[in-house]
Amino acid sequence: MEIFLDSLWPLLKAGVLFAVPLTLISFAVGLVLALLTALARLSSIKPLVWLARFYVWIIRGTPLLVQLFIIFYGLPSLGITIGAFSAAIIGFSLSVGAYNAEVMRAAIQSIPKGQWEAAESLGMTRSQILRRIILPQAARVSVPPLSNSFISLVKDTSLAATITVTEMFQRAQQIAAVTYEHMLIYCEVALIYLFFSTILSALQARVEKYFERYTVR
Amino acid sequence: MIRLKDINKNFGNVPILKHIDLRVNKGETVVIIGPSGSGKSTLLRCLNLLEQPTSGYLRIADDSLQLKEGDSIKQADVMKIRLHTGMVFQAHHLFPHMTAVQNVMEGLVTVRRQAKVEARAAALRLLKKVGLADKADSYPFQLSGGQQQRVGIARALALEPNVLLFDEPTSALDPEIVGEVLNVMGDLKQEGMTMVIVTHEMQFARLIADHIIFLDQGVVVEEGSPDQVFDAPTQKRTKQFLQRLDWMRERIPTGHEAELFAPQNEEVGIVH
Numbered sequence: 001m002e003i004f005l006d007s008l009w010p011l012l013k014a015g016v017l018f019a020v021p022l023t024l025i026s027f028a029v030g031l032v033l034a035l036l037t038a039l040a041r042l043s044s045i046k047p048l049v050w051l052a053r054f055y056v057w058i059i060r061g062t063p064l065l066v067q068l069f070i071i072f073y074g075l076p077s078l079g080i081t082i083g084a085f086s087a088a089i090i091g092f093s094l095s096v097g098a099y100n101a102e103v104m105r106a107a108i109q110s111i112p113k114g115q116w117e118a119a120e121s122l123g124m125t126r127s128q129i130l131r132r133i134i135l136p137q138a139a140r141v142s143v144p145p146l147s148n149s150f151i152s153l154v155k156d157t158s159l160a161a162t163i164t165v166t167e168m169f170q171r172a173q174q175i176a177a178v179t180y181e182h183m184l185i186y187c188e189v190a191l192i193y194l195f196f197s198t199i200l201s202a203l204q205a206r207v208e209k210y211f212e213r214y215t216v217r
Numbered sequence: 218m219i220r221l222k223d224i225n226k227n228f229g230n231v232p233i234l235k236h237i238d239l240r241v242n243k244g245e246t247v248v249i250i251g252p253s254g255s256g257k258s259t260l261l262r263c264l265n266l267l268e269q270p271t272s273g274y275l276r277i278a279d280d281s282l283q284l285k286e287g288d289s290i291k292q293a294d295v296m297k298i299r300l301h302t303g304m305v306f307q308a309h310h311l312f313p314h315m316t317a318v319q320n321v322m323e324g325l326v327t328v329r330r331q332a333k334v335e336a337r338a339a340a341l342r343l344l345k346k347v348g349l350a351d352k353a354d355s356y357p358f359q360l361s362g363g364q365q366q367r368v369g370i371a372r373a374l375a376l377e378p379n380v381l382l383f384d385e386p387t388s389a390l391d392p393e394i395v396g397e398v399l400n401v402m403g404d405l406k407q408e409g410m411t412m413v414i415v416t417h418e419m420q421f422a423r424l425i426a427d428h429i430i431f432l433d434q435g436v437v438v439e440e441g442s443p444d445q446v447f448d449a450p451t452q453k454r455t456k457q458f459l460q461r462l463d464w465m466r467e468r469i470p471t472g473h474e475a476e477l478f479a480p481q482n483e484e485v486g487i488v489h
Contacts, residue, residue: 114310117267117306117310118310118311118372119323121299121302122303122372122376123296124323124327124328128327128328132323133312133323213356214358215313
């Protein structure tokens, strides 16, 4: 019990200092990437479509762990050295972007054609229609799948340990190595991840509820 | 107000509209009737370029377009024509994430870049005009079908178009609430609005139209005053179409018959 309590603070601290900012920053950057990629996929400019497909293909087709290693350990041999934390953010953002590009594309395409036509008949331009009419509705459709991705990102941040980011899991390994209480410490860190995910799930429910204000109950 | 000359529209290789000539004067109400698949809606959608005609001449107010096959229209030209028109859709297509008043304001705020306060005041005036002042802050899902359609009309009026286009505005509505939408349209006519209406409501068409166009298989088969077209049609196809409607109006089909007819004849449930 003493070990549990003693290690709780360092683990939580690592979580708040690394796991949380890693998750928030990567998710924010990733969503922007995802939106741009989805729009590129839906555009009529062929090279943009190819670029978007290529990006999604590469990222989805290779393990996140390998991508992190390439960015952190591989790139320096090309003369590009990136700090561990930044490398983790780049890796996670690219991953979030690729997976959610498809989510956003599907959400945008799920909005009925009549919405486009009604907005066009008012004289709105394509970008105005996207911004004012389509994306707000697509956002609602994509909340559940995006939340999935958000929560799995929280847990994926543990992979950053492999590229020397002293996030929660790395701290847990260090503490376990000293105390030999592997079962206890790893269960403890699992509980903390569970705690973070639970908060986020509650947040998801709030967001969904917010979007439901204009749908039939 | 509107002039079409030799408008053709193909979907792929299939001709939908053939050599359409049309003239709509200012303040006039033109009703387009015809069987399903005759090209009525396509013709209407060509007027605000939701469908681009394959070829022909189109003029609305003082903006015109001459199209040859293979031409693509510049976005700026599309916008010019479009801003002369407002459209009311069969399925209303209100923006579900916006309240009634926000729906009506949207064009003013986004297209005309009006200040929100001003736009809201104008939108409220329009909602009052269609009898929905008290529903301004309701979302579309909270409104009945007839109310939704009246918000749709207010939205189409917001940018003060020269012409209002109605694409079967009552076809998706329950019979008992069709009247409230038709009343609003009647009021607009009184005010001198120029309107082009595609409808299956023949009695209403007769009542409101200054000019009837009967379209079949992409061709204007017959046109004229309502009395002329309804009482003394000169073309065989017009007679057949009107006879079929009469037959259906006189005989109320039994439930079983209605089921039999419903898939083939969309007029069945709509003509009263």
